[in-house]
Every structure is written in structure tokens, then in C-alpha cells.
Amino acid sequence: MSLSPNSEFRSLLRFQTPAAAVPGTAQPGPVTNSEVPRIVLQTSKVSKYVDVIFRNLVLICSVSILAVMVLFFYELASRSKLSIARFGFHFFVGSTWDPVAGDFGALPFIYGTLLSSLVALVLAVPLAVGVSIFVTELCPRFLRGIISFTVELLAAIPSVIYGLWGIFVLVPLLRKYVEPWLGTYLGWTGLFTGPMYGIGMLAAGIILAIMIVPIIASITREVLVAVPQSQREAVLALGATRWEMVRMAVLRNARAGIMGGIILGLGRAIGETMAVTMLIGNRPEVAKSLFAPGYTMASVIANEFSEATDDLYLSALVEIGLALLIVTVIVNACARLLVWSITRGHSARSNA
């Protein structure tokens, strides 16, 4: 057959008519033009307008989100002008918080936020990753759904309930059993010394850990599932045990994604207010011991905003808000970077 545009050749490029598609009714020979009306595809005028409107609408949406973000920064910065002018950089390293004398330093709050989040991560990451490995690699299929559902249910509990549970269950447990034990055996580290109130940095860290486990676990589970089966087989075929397979084929390929999940969890821990306020003790001091009470950036804003009567006090609180916003943005940017590095190759997905 020549490639000249004869009718026979062109008919091959058309879709079959429904009649011809039914076996048995198909006509022998080429389908002629008369059976299929010639379809001319054209963009209609209306859909061109719709396209323009749609494009602008989406543009407005994205610009407005950007504008809200800029506005956030601007508002916080301008309302904390007084405190910025008075204390300058010293605001971030000063550790006095004395509204009466008008002397403000944010260090105890920054310290409290970072330390309680760190404690939360140290506890939550092994737990969340462990649960995810169990669910995707080890557990029988019928248990899989039940466990994932339960873990994700944790994310749906309001944080004030966590706070209450912490006060009535966690704090007594810590005071009576856990803290004395830690003090006896790990007191030498300096992290577990001093009076045991139950309430304090440790209690806040544990509650935060429970709250961020579902976030880390659900993201980790997704990344583990995304590791192609062929990677597991490759390791198994080399004579690997179950654990070696998890380590070499699964965790190694999923590590960037797991990191992304951890950072999202960290973001949640940094911003969490209610449950932490109820458990951390709300005392602005920088103590090494996890038994000691502390304070976080989010908590101090929530607790003291309504009492802040003079301008400097208010402006100092707003500056803490600004610092919190900056920390959150940095953490989320890191998460983005990591997720970007996953999709950019060097991951199992590109090989799926």
C-alpha cells in the first residue's frame, strides 16, 4: 500500500463504527467514508473565554494566598515594632520575661518549643516508623487495616482532650512511676533531675509525641508501600533475612520520604498549643532537666495575650508570634525540599 492519502489508508486512521466493532457483524473490506461522518474538531468561542476566565481565576487564587502570607509577616512585624526597636536581637537571647518591669526575652519560649518538639520527635519517630514497617511488611493482612485506622484515629482527637488525658492519666503516671525510675537510672545524664511534679517538659513532649505519631506513621506507610516489590525481591534473592530486606530495600529507598513525614510532624509539634499549655507548667525558664516546667512560644501567646495591657508587652508577644511563624516556615520549606528530592529521582519511585 502506498502512503498517498487514498481512502483506504485514511480509513485505517479512523475509529471503527460501533457496528464494525461487534464480532460477526464486521463488514469485510475497508470501511468507506460514507459510514463515518467526518468530524472536524474545533475550539468553540465559549470554551476559549472559559479558558481565559479560568486561568485568571486560578491566578487570583494563588496570588491571594501569597498576599495573605505577606500580610501575615507584615502585620506581625509592624505590630512588634516597639519590641524590636527596644530589644533588637537581644530579644532572642534574653531569658527574662518580666511584664511588670517591661523586660522581655524570648529565649525560654524558643527553648521550650524546640526542646518539647525534640522530645516528641525522639519518642514518636521510632514508634511511627516501627508501626509502619509492621503494617506494610510484617503483619497479616486482616490486621493491617485495623492498625492503620486506629493510628489515624489518634489524629482526629481534639488537642484539649489530649490535654485533659495528660492531666488525669499521664501526669500521675509520670509522677509516681516513670520519673522516679528515670531519676534513679538516668539521673546521671542531667536530663532527669530535680523535683518530680509530673507536669513539665517531659509530659508535654510525650503528649506531643502521641499527637504527631499519626502524621509520621501515615506518611511513612505511604512511602513504604510505594517501594516497588522488585526492590524487595532483589534483596531477598541475594540471601537477605526479613530485617535485612527491610533495611536495604525498604527503608533505604524510602528514607527521603520518611524524613519529609518527620518534618511535617515536627511542624505540628512546634505549633501545638492547647495540650502543651495544659501540661508543660508554663514557667519561662531554661532548665536542662526534662522534669522542670517550661513554656513554649505558642502557649505564651495564647495564655498572655488577653492580659497584655501595655503596648510593649503586646508587641513582645507579637514578636514571639513572628518568631514562631519564621520557624514554621523554615520547617515546612525543609519538608518541601525533601519531598522534591524524592520526586527528582534517586528514589524507588522513578524505578517503579
Add this chain to the structure above:
Amino acid sequence: MGVGIEVKDLNAWFGKAQILKEINIKVDPNAVTAVIGPSGCGKSTFIRCLNRMHETNPDARLTGSVQVGDIDVYKPGTDAVDVRRRIGMVFQKPNPFPTMSIYDNVAAGLRLNGYNKRHDLDASVEHSLKMAALWDEVKDVLKKKSGSSLSGGQQQRLCIARALAVQPELLLMDEPASALDPISTGKIEELIFQLKTQYTVVIVTHNMQQAARVADFTGFFLMGKLIEFDKTEKIFTTPSDKRTEDYITGRFG
């Protein structure tokens, strides 16, 4: 030294579907055996039964016995990990480790088994890559490039090198050359020729000429049954079953 294989009454299932039916095969040590047959007839499933990869699928089930050298593969008490360590496998789809360098890909099996001496690893990696006809292309980027940065054909040769590095007694290859150009294919066939002196090789292939070139024995599978198993020469010149003849002459499949 290579080892002999003896498969007795092998049946394999995925869920309710029986994929392999009553397979019986006996292969001499240091022989190359080709497994041919139309797509979906159970070739991959068959070789995956030889090193206990079949059971890694949760739906999979199997009966019968497989003897590879002195290992009774399916005897209760036989360790699947040990079986897989001694039987190497190259998969139908290249599956290098994407987050590891080329060097680490090849060394992975050795490291798993406790070899950590730099000098030994270097030598083994170089030797394996040379055998797999990949050395010249990657020798300058061994530790710089990752396994997934190679082309499909290079990835497959990397996987071959990875399997060779642990010096298995039996090497199973599932269509190792399907993604390769004629030159690399030639190199792989040469490799299989060389391997014969040290290993027993079972190779799945869709390429009749390849089977004819490299294999001492050929088995023809059809719909989960082993239709005919004989000297390659015999299969390709005077097959005893009509269906084998139809297949190799291209009348179906």
C-alpha cells in the same frame, strides 16, 4: 562447581489459579538449560520456585520437591535465606538499587554476607562487572553514579554483576537479554558460555536462536506444563511433541 537440579512433581498456585502442573526435570551439573514457551505459560514462576522466591508472594502456594546440589530446597527446616544465598537470580525487569552507587550495588550481596574487606570487595566488584560486560562503561563512575542512572540494558547487566558477585552455585536468569542491544546480548551469551565451567545456569528466553546458541538442554513450557525437555539439539531439530514443533517454527505463541 555447579550443582545438579532435580525437580519432582512440582505444582504451583497463585491463589486458586494453578500455574505449574506436575513439573519433573533433572538437570546435570554445569549445564545451561533454556526454558522457552509462550508468554504467561509459567516460565518465571518455574524458576522462582527453584530459589524459593515464589513464596514471597502472599498468595503463592506450592507442592512437590526441588533438589539443588545437596540442598533439599523445600524440606521443612531448610532455610529459605540460605537457599537464596546459594542460588543467584537475575530478574525479568532490571531492579538495581536506585539509592546505591554502582559499586555498592555489586557489593551489596557480599556485604550482606559479611564481607567487608575493601581489597576483596574491590577485586570482586571489578571481576563481576567485567564478566557482565559492563566494566568498561562504568569504571570511571563506579562510586559517583547511582544504579538507577544507567540505561535499561546497563541496569540489567548491573543486576547480572550483582548476582555473580556472590558466586552462586546455580544462576537463574529470567530473560536477561530482553532489554539489550545485539552487542551486549552477544556479550551476555559469551558470559553464559564461560559461566558453564563454574556454574549451572537456567535461563528463560523468548529468543529461539539464543536458546539454540547457549543451552545444552531446553525445556518447553505450555500452559503450566512441561511439554518436552531434552537436549537443545534434539528440541530444535527433531522435537518429539507436535506442540513443541509448532512453537519453535513460529506457528503459535
